[in-house]
Amino acid sequence: MQLKFRDATVKDVAVIAALQNAAAGALTARFGAGHWSSLVTERGATLAQRHARVRVGRSGKRILTVLRLATKKPWAIDVSYFTPVKRPVYLTGMAVSVAHQGQGLGGQALEDACAIARSWPADAIRLDAYDSPAGAGDFYRKCGFKERGRVEYRGDPLVYYEFLL
16 A cells, blocks of 8 residues: 655644554553553644644545654653764654554655655654564664664663664
8 A cells, every 4th residue: 555645734633643542552452551552632633733744644535654753852862872963853753553554654654754854954863762562663673774772761761763864
């Protein structure tokens, strides 16, 4: 299945929140409760659009992927672990429809994220993933992201990844 990507709008907020909450519920059912179990409100999904570029991947009218790209560093990122670049962007809040996981849609969403980041222009995409079975580290490595460090932030073990553009 080939997705089409666009920037999210306020009209997408309910669907984005539902998709992210379903993904969190599936992770919780599979791996138990953890930070990944946090739910998103529609208000939170609206605020995300003010502070980041939110991208959705669609098949027809159905939104199947969502992610956020921002130039502002997230609180859990320590830049000393990453390759020094002038213009990094940070990928946060990525989710794929539970019913469509494992079909390559997440990889397509990351390809779109790279294209968007290059157009800003940015020099790298940075992110963190949980260092646990619920984390997506294997997925990011498969998509070409390089591990840059392992840290613990507020009791959560994290792995830092980057993709140089």
